[in-house]
Amino acid sequence: MSAxxxxxxxxxxxxxKTPMGTFDxxxxxxxxxxxxxxxxxxxxxxxxxxxxGWPAFREFGLGFITSSVxxxxxxxxxxxxxxxxxxxxxxIALVVGVPLSLGxxxxxxxxxxxxxxxxxxxAIELLAAVPSIIYGMxxxxxxxxxxxxxxxxxxxxxxxxxxxxxxxLYSRSxxxxxxxxxxxxxxxxxxxxxxxxxxxxxxxxxxVLRESAYGIGATTWEVVRHVxxxxxxxxxxxxxxLGLGRALGETMAVTFVVGNxxxxxxxxxxxxxxxxxxxxxxxxxxxxxxxxxxxxxxxILFFVTFVVLVIARLLVARVKRY
Amino acid sequence: MTMATPAKTMTAPHVEWGRVRSxxxxxxxxxxxxxxxxxxxxxxxxxxxxxxxIVKGLGGLSASTFTQITPGPGxxxxxxxxxxxxxxxxxxxGIAVATPIGVLAGTYLAEYGKASKLADLIRFINDILLxxxxxxxxxxxxVILVEPFRGYSGWAxxxxxxxxxxxxxxxxxxxxxxxxxxxxxxxxAALGAPPSVVITSVTWRAAKSGMxxxxxxxxxxxxxxxxxxxxxALNNNFWFSPNLIGGVSNLPVTIYQFASAPYENWQQLxxxxxxxxxxxxxxxxxIARRIVRGGK
Numbered sequence: 001m002s003a004x005x006x007x008x009x010x011x012x013x014x015x016x017k018t019p020m021g022t023f024d025x026x027x028x029x030x031x032x033x034x035x036x037x038x039x040x041x042x043x044x045x046x047x048x049x050x051x052x053g054w055p056a057f058r059e060f061g062l063g064f065i066t067s068s069v070x071x072x073x074x075x076x077x078x079x080x081x082x083x084x085x086x087x088x089x090x091x092i093a094l095v096v097g098v099p100l101s102l103g104x105x106x107x108x109x110x111x112x113x114x115x116x117x118x119x120x121x122x123a124i125e126l127l128a129a130v131p132s133i134i135y136g137m138x139x140x141x142x143x144x145x146x147x148x149x150x151x152x153x154x155x156x157x158x159x160x161x162x163x164x165x166x167x168x169l170y171s172r173s174x175x176x177x178x179x180x181x182x183x184x185x186x187x188x189x190x191x192x193x194x195x196x197x198x199x200x201x202x203x204x205x206x207x208v209l210r211e212s213a214y215g216i217g218a219t220t221w222e223v224v225r226h227v228x229x230x231x232x233x234x235x236x237x238x239x240x241x242l243g244l245g246r247a248l249g250e251t252m253a254v255t256f257v258v259g260n261x262x263x264x265x266x267x268x269x270x271x272x273x274x275x276x277x278x279x280x281x282x283x284x285x286x287x288x289x290x291x292x293x294x295x296x297x298x299x300i301l302f303f304v305t306f307v308v309l310v311i312a313r314l315l316v317a318r319v320k321r322y
Numbered sequence: 323m324t325m326a327t328p329a330k331t332m333t334a335p336h337v338e339w340g341r342v343r344s345x346x347x348x349x350x351x352x353x354x355x356x357x358x359x360x361x362x363x364x365x366x367x368x369x370x371x372x373x374x375x376i377v378k379g380l381g382g383l384s385a386s387t388f389t390q391i392t393p394g395p396g397x398x399x400x401x402x403x404x405x406x407x408x409x410x411x412x413x414x415x416g417i418a419v420a421t422p423i424g425v426l427a428g429t430y431l432a433e434y435g436k437a438s439k440l441a442d443l444i445r446f447i448n449d450i451l452l453x454x455x456x457x458x459x460x461x462x463x464x465v466i467l468v469e470p471f472r473g474y475s476g477w478a479x480x481x482x483x484x485x486x487x488x489x490x491x492x493x494x495x496x497x498x499x500x501x502x503x504x505x506x507x508x509x510x511a512a513l514g515a516p517p518s519v520v521i522t523s524v525t526w527r528a529a530k531s532g533m534x535x536x537x538x539x540x541x542x543x544x545x546x547x548x549x550x551x552x553x554x555a556l557n558n559n560f561w562f563s564p565n566l567i568g569g570v571s572n573l574p575v576t577i578y579q580f581a582s583a584p585y586e587n588w589q590q591l592x593x594x595x596x597x598x599x600x601x602x603x604x605x606x607x608x609i610a611r612r613i614v615r616g617g618k
Contacts, residue, residue, distance in 0.1 A: 021516065023516075023518055023519075024516040024517060024518040024519075026518075027517075027518035027521070027522070028434060028517070028518065030426055031426040031427065031429045031430035031433075031434060032430055032434065033426075034422070034423045034424075034425075034426035034427040034430060035426070035427040035430035035431060035435065035440075035441075035444050036444070037423055037427065037488075038427055038444050038447055038448050038451065038488065038489070038492060039443070039444060039447055041451060041485060041488070042447050042450065042451055042454075044462060044466070045454070045458060045459065045462045048461070048462045048465040048466060049458070049461065049462070049465075051465070052461070052465045099360070100360045100363065100364060103356055103357040103359075103360030103361065104357070104360055104361045104364055106353070106357045107357040107358055107360070107361040108361070110357075111354060111357060111358060112361075120361060120365065122608075122611065123364075123365050123368055124361075124364055124365075124368075125607075125611075126368060126604060126607065126608075127364060127367070127368050129542055129603055129604055129607040130368070130371060130546075130600060130603075130604075131545075131546025131547070131548070131574065131599060131600065131603060132546070132548065132549075133546065133548045133574055133577055133578060133596070134371060134375070134546070134596055134599075134600050135371070136581075137374075137577070137581055137592070137593075137596055138370070138371045138374055140581070140582070141374075141378075141581075142370070142374055188364070188367050191364055193453075195364075219346055219347070219349070219350035220350055220353065220354065221346075221349050221350040221352075221353040221354075222346070222349075222350070224353065242453060245453050245455075246453060248455070249454070249455020249456070249457060249458065250455070251455070251456070251457040251548070251549035252548045252549055252574075252578065256581075256582075276455065276457050276549070279457060279461070280457065280549060280552055283552060283553055284552065284556070295461060295465070298457070298458055298461045301455065301457075301458065302458050305454065305455055305458075306450065306454075309449075309450045309453055309454070310450065312453075313446060313449050313450060317446075
């Protein structure tokens with residue numbers, strides 16, 4: 001017995017002392033350092049935002065978040081209109097973009113003939129490759145005039161005087177620019193992200209599940225609604241959160257179409273501003289406390305998107321494993 | 323005679339929607355129509371944007387676009403030469419910063435860290451950086467590289483673009499290295515090669531095309547970035563100084579500044595620049611996709 005185990009005993013590895021050994025160590029540590037650098041980057045962004053924005057937080061305290069004053073003459077700064085603008089444009093982007101993305105994902109995975117799937121997939125993914133400044137130019141020069149002529153003006157005359165709707169949808173100056181336009185442009189920018197993740201998730205679902213549902217006589221809609229969506233549900237929510245993260249921090253496209261007004265308006269047709277658009281607009285002329293206030297805005301944006309992205313990644317990762 | 327009948331029954335009786343209730347049929351039809359039309363909307367928007375760029379951009383495109391520098395306010399003519407060169411310099415600076423770090427970090431995740439807690443954390447943080455708003459990265463570089471040195475510089479712009487590119491390269495490098503079969507590594511190790519040699523001359527070589535794709539995708543991602551450059555490289559209406567100190571002209575910020583300017587030739591140049599930049603990025607992304615599909 002013992003002879004058999006001896007035979008299989010692993011001989012202790014001879015210690016190698018070659019020039020290769022040094023290179024091995026250097027290479028290993030260099031790659032570890034590079035990987036740790038990723039952590040340092042995120043920590044660095046967090047620290048620099050907090051430190052850069054600290055003077056503004058110290059000066060205004062919690063009032064920085066709740067105040068709506070943005071007065072460069074008297075050095076009074078409040079983030080509320082920008083926060084509301086950021087959240088409402090992102091919300092509109094989700095309301096418009098999510099149904100479109102899910103429809104596209106269902107089309108690509110369930111309806112499209114195989115030869116058609118690849119080019120359409122590529123086209124949707126190319127929407128993500130178009131730089132955001134190009135979306136901004138499209139929004140400003142093509143979308144906004146059409147939106148003003150065919151949506152804002154007729155809608156304003158229709159809802160004028162109505163309670164609630166008359167406030168939310170009425171545009172005082174129908175220029176096509178505003179919170180709603182920015183939200184719609186954002187919707188097209190987040191579609192490729194939500195649609196492609198959802199498509200991958202639907203593709204991952206074992207086809208046995210689909211086939212057995214069809215086997216008991218379900219229609220395509222019923223298969224999607226009762227089999228596919230419950231299976232991929234959590235990761236679809238993750239994909240939507242990922243889109244939300246994009247929409248919150250998108251800068252150039254929004255800066256072009258949001259109108260860049262510093263006041264808060266009850267109507268989604270009126271110009272407003274988001275955190276990112278305000279930073280992009282004012283940063284190069286900002287001095288002193290205004291600069292700190294802008295970095296403090298960036299700090300708020302960082303923590304909001306950070307939380308959204310963490311939730312998104314956790315949700316997407318949870319389902320990938322099955 | 324009896325042999326002929328089975329051939330007839332082979333064709334299934336074509337009863338469409340046999341016993342399906344009409345409400346279920348309508349719901350199904352509706353869903354199909356909605357999903358198809360939503361896809362159509364997205365494709366129309368893509369081609370609408372491309373069409374707009376071609377129609378408005380081609381008009382502004384001429385030989386002087388590539389030979390003359392950006393015009394001052396109220397000056398006739400002009401081109402985008404300095405902006406194009408500046409964009410190329412900044413983008414390649416960004417890639418030069420990001421490639422070594424990204425490739426090494428991706429290698430660590432795929433080859434050394436694997437399923438360890440640290441590797442999982444780095445993967446998670448990398449995914450978050452991947453979708454972090456680029457404007458925040460611009461602010462970060464402003465705080466660490468522009469404010470302390472009291473001035474905008476091309477170096478800061480390159481670093482900002484590099485930081486945006488790193489997570490893209492990390493992610494694709496890791497994914498591509500993981501596709502390399504373990505037996506290749508074992509074969510290398512069996513010859514007595516230490517891990518570093520196995521990685522550099524076996525695994526990297528096997529995953530080369532995929533890793534190149536990662537760099538190309540990163541290139542496409544940063545070439546059109548505008549927001550981080552506003553805080554770092556800013557812009558310059560003249561040729562920038564060769565040491566890259568001070569504003570460095572670049573296409574995206576030039577487009578941003580020229581697009582809504584009151585001068586006709588500025589707007590023309592903004593459209594021409596948009597066309598140039600979008601076409602280059604789309605070509606890059608399509609090449610990257612081709613490599614991935616060809617490699618599989």
